[in-house]
Amino acid sequence: MLRTNLKHILSEEEFKNVIEQNENVMICCGRMGPMCIPVYGIMEEIEGEYKHVAFRDLEFDAPHSHVITNLPECRNFYGIPFTVYFKNGKVVKATSSIQTMEQVTDILNKNFGKE
Amino acid sequence: MDNYNFDVIVIGGGPAGLTAGIYLSRAKMNTLILNEGTAGGQMILTHEIANYPGVESISGYELANIMKNQAKNFGCKIKSNVRITNLNFEGDIKTVEVNNKEVYSAAAIILATGGRSRSLGVLGEDNFKGKGISYCATCDGDFFQDKNIIVVGGGNSALEEAVSLTKYAASVTIVHQFDNFQAFPQAVEEAKRNTKINFIMESKIIEFIGDESLIKVRIQNQRTNDISEMNIDGVFIFIGYKPNTEMFNGLIELNKWNEIVTDENLETNVAGVFAAGDSIKKKYRQITTAVADGTIAALSAVEYINNLKVLHQV
Numbered sequence: 427m428l429r430t431n432l433k434h435i436l437s438e439e440e441f442k443n444v445i446e447q448n449e450n451v452m453i454c455c456g457r458m459g460p461m462c463i464p465v466y467g468i469m470e471e472i473e474g475e476y477k478h479v480a481f482r483d484l485e486f487d488a489p490h491s492h493v494i495t496n497l498p499e500c501r502n503f504y505g506i507p508f509t510v511y512f513k514n515g516k517v518v519k520a521t522s523s524i525q526t527m528e529q530v531t532d533i534l535n536k537n538f539g540k541e
Numbered sequence: 542m543d544n545y546n547f548d549v550i551v552i553g554g555g556p557a558g559l560t561a562g563i564y565l566s567r568a569k570m571n572t573l574i575l576n577e578g579t580a581g582g583q584m585i586l587t588h589e590i591a592n593y594p595g596v597e598s599i600s601g602y603e604l605a606n607i608m609k610n611q612a613k614n615f616g617c618k619i620k621s622n623v624r625i626t627n628l629n630f631e632g633d634i635k636t637v638e639v640n641n642k643e644v645y646s647a648a649a650i651i652l653a654t655g656g657r658s659r660s661l662g663v664l665g666e667d668n669f670k671g672k673g674i675s676y677c678a679t680c681d682g683d684f685f686q687d688k689n690i691i692v693v694g695g696g697n698s699a700l701e702e703a704v705s706l707t708k709y710a711a712s713v714t715i716v717h718q719f720d721n722f723q724a725f726p727q728a729v730e731e732a733k734r735n736t737k738i739n740f741i742m743e744s745k746i747i748e749f750i751g752d753e754s755l756i757k758v759r760i761q762n763q764r765t766n767d768i769s770e771m772n773i774d775g776v777f778i779f780i781g782y783k784p785n786t787e788m789f790n791g792l793i794e795l796n797k798w799n800e801i802v803t804d805e806n807l808e809t810n811v812a813g814v815f816a817a818g819d820s821i822k823k824k825y826r827q828i829t830t831a832v833a834d835g836t837i838a839a840l841s842a843v844e845y846i847n848n849l850k851v852l853h854q855v
């Protein structure tokens with residue numbers, strides 16, 4: 427389990443529930459490494475501001491991580507974390523490797539709006 | 542955060558900045574740390590820290606969290622993931638503008654912005670970050686199982702990471718701009734002994750080319766200027782670090798390497814502006830040296846503020 431303050435997705439079933447039950451979802455699939463920790467940090471920081479978005483992490487080496495790593499949108503990704511944004515259960519954006527606060531909030535604002 | 546007036550503002554939340562925050566808050570100075578990224582700085586890039594006295598072995602992430610909590614428990618405010626948009630160091634009250642909106646003020650400032658990995662800054666580099674280009678072998682090495690990769694650089698990190706990447710890759714080509722390496726001789730020898738490693742010397746990558754992911758690079762020989770193309774699955778870049786001091790240019794004295802120049806109390810040439818950690822002119826850059834600097838800068842700032850108070854009472 428990742429040592430972050432985010433809610434974790436711990437099974438395939440939980441993943442399905444999260445994307446079915448929430449209109450807007452951001453999932454960061456990574457490890458506890460230098461490219462991933464900054465993205466978790468950003469998610470923790472903005473979670474309170476984007477109450478209409480469900481923020482989750484998912485461990486890259488967990489058996490159920492294929493729900494993210496096998497997505498066609500992540501086909502050409504060669505850098506963790508794989509961060510995927512879902513709207514109504516569908517992928518609207520996916521990014522590979524470290525991202526800045528500006529990059530993340532741009533994607534959130536563009537795809538989910540800001541309340 | 543409603544209060545915009547502080548005794549001290551620390552810019553940068555790595556080990557130097559967090560230590561300054563601990564000392565300042567403990568001395569009852571109203572302190573704000575403003576950090577561009579996640580608090581912890583380069584420490585969080587480190588999987589295992591085994592040379593921080595008092596702790597046999599700890600992950601950088603955990604050590605960063607402990608320092609952060611220590612500072613917060615003494616009352617220090619920490620604002621992470623902010624962008625500093627303006628600085629004014631003139632006069633007794635200095636100001637820092639954040640995200641083009643909030644303006645914070647303080648009597649003293651500590652600059653602790655550390656350093657970052659250099660990128661090549663060539664065509665296509667931004668497009669293929671995470672899609673073939675990486676700056677972290679331990680993070681992304683396993684994506685390149687049986688693939689052909691390039692490592693750029695000639696220092697210790699480049700050569701050590703090149704050797705570690707041979708665990709995964711079919712071949713590793715080291716591309717280096719000079720005809721000799723800056724790394725320690727043992728690291729060079731180990732790389733040369735490894736049969737999976739090839740060398741392209743006196744050459745630079747000038748362009749990354751691909752579609753959805755990286756496909757090839759253009760390499761220029763620095764002596765002949767000849768340009769060649771090489772098909773490649775991945776490129777790892779390890780070309781050293783540079784101080785995060787661009788925003789202080791023109792405000793305080795920097796040397797020719799853009800390091801902040803300080804006196805022995807870690808005060809810059811501007812009264813009330815102190816600096817600590819990897820961003821200052823110094824020889825050894827470690828967590829221990831950063832926390833020592835953070836301590837000195839904090840105590841000097843406390844003394845500066847106390848003197849200022851006495852001066853204004855007279």
Ligand SMILES: Cc1cc2nc3c(=O)[nH]c(=O)nc-3n(C[C@H](O)[C@H](O)[C@H](O)COP(=O)(O)OP(=O)(O)OC[C@H]3O[C@@H](n4cnc5c(N)ncnc54)[C@H](O)[C@@H]3O)c2cc1C
Pocket residue numbers: 552553554555556557558575576577578579580581582583584586587589590591592593625653654655656657785788817818819820826827828829831
């Ligand atoms: C891969 C790696 C492994 C290492 N391993 C070790 C080790 O095992 N032991 C050891 O002792 N040392 C190690 N080091 C070195 C050590 O991490 C650094 O010397 C130390 O972190 C420097 O601390 P600092 O606070 O000066 O700067 P940093 O750690 O660089 O922190 C600076 C902070 O300032 C922030 N910042 C930058 N620009 C701005 C800005 N404009 N506005 C606001 N904030 C800004 C950054 O986001 C960052 O959080 C390692 C370094 C690396 C890269």
